[in-house]
Amino acid sequence: MADLELRHLEYLVAVAETGSITRAARRLMLTQPALSRALRALERTVGVPLLVRGSRATELTPAGSELLKDAYDLLDRSRVALARARGTETVTVTAPACDVVAVAAAGRDFEARHPGVAVNVVPRDWLSTEALRAGAADVAILRDSFDRRGLAVEPIMDEPRMVLLGAGHPLGARERLTVADLRDETFTYWSGMSGAEAAHWTGSDVDGRPRRQSVRIGSVTDVLAAVALGRAVVYAHGSTLPELLPGMQVRPVEDLSASRLEVGTSARDAGPAARRFVEHILRWTAWRA
Known part of the structure; x- marks a missing residue:
């Protein structure tokens, strides 16, 4: 069996979250043909179809959905392994695309105050709590209506x-x-x-x-x-x-x-660095600047 490539798992996650190979290619900064070839290579490696390609949307097969659950975990474990090898601790933060600039600024400020901790910001086009539940993210910046099961959530502010x-x-x-x-x-x-x-x-x-x-x-x-x-x-x-x-x-x-801006972690598995980042976000006055 061919080796499973982590980048192929990243591509599967992008397709699952955007619902489209075209939109996933845009997020990954790849051409659509290149992404399609990589996804077919992933299907050959697994040995079963992972995607149902429609004219307007691309959906995961049952096998694709099962692999997606493990993909989040495997990608997160690979990031943690690299951080440990480099002697740093990583906090992975997911955020809606509209909030990425502010979250990245908060992350840089956090890193300056906590040497040895790196903040990895992952943009999401739409609200996604699955990465948080699957352990692929430590913290999520969230807006408005979302599934709160299994999450510990703190309000940041309301915005007109x-x-x-x-x-x-x-x-x-x-x-x-x-x-x-x-x-x-x-x-x-x-x-x-x-x-x-x-x-x-x-x-x-x-x-x-x-x-x-x-x-x-x-x-x-x-x-x-x-x-x-x-x-x-x-x-x-x-x-x-x-x-x-x-x-x-x-x-x-x-x-x-109003739009309610909130920060969330897993209710069960939030680590010390994630909790410190949440505290930092709640105190960070630049949100209101």
């Missing part, structure tokens, strides 16, 4: 949300909007969203009325493209929004629920 509109959207003529003004708009949705997540991200958690969700997305880039092309509107928290978004308008929404 706004709406992103296309440049030509008629509601852009108003300075302020309400959830009712946007009730009939089309919203984006992520594969695998729970009902609570969908309600939060479309505003139906405010009035209990379901919204249209007809634009499926798999990355932050997809979100911005859907808005810029006038196919959907999106609620977003302020720290995701640069001062200038070409082709888009940003408007306050008066009665929209």
Whole structure:
């Protein structure tokens, strides 16, 4: 049997989390053909199909789902082994792509205060607590609705949300909007969203009325493209929004629920370095700058 390559496991994780070979290739900074070849090589090594390749999405087979569970553990163990060999301790932190810059800055500050500890920040396009539960991450930066089972979670702050509109959207003529003004708009949705997540991200958690969700997305880039092309509107928290978004308008929404930023660890297996990093994040005033 051919040897199992760790990079192939990283590719499997990327496909599982993005739901698409195209989006996974973008995250991994590979060409799509190169990623497809590597995934076929992984399937040959395992000896069974791992992926169901569809025209719009790629899903894991039952065998692929089983391998994914071990992939998180194997990748984490390899990082820990390298850190030990280098004489350093590693804290792996997952974070939504919109929060990576702030988390990376907090990580650098933590490293300066704790010599011998390295912070490894892993971006996620969507909320993912599976890496935390599987032991592939020590800490997760989390937002809004997510599955809290088996996690110890601390709140960092609440942040107002706004709406992103296309440049030509008629509601852009108003300075302020309400959830009712946007009730009939089309919203984006992520594969695998729970009902609570969908309600939060479309505003139906405010009035209990379901919204249209007809634009499926798999990355932050997809979100911005859907808005810029006038196919959907999106609620977003302020720290995701640069001062200038070409082709888009940003408007306050008066009665929209806030975005809650939180930090989580495993309720059972958080190590001392992970707990110190959580304490650092909770004290780190740059979040509110």
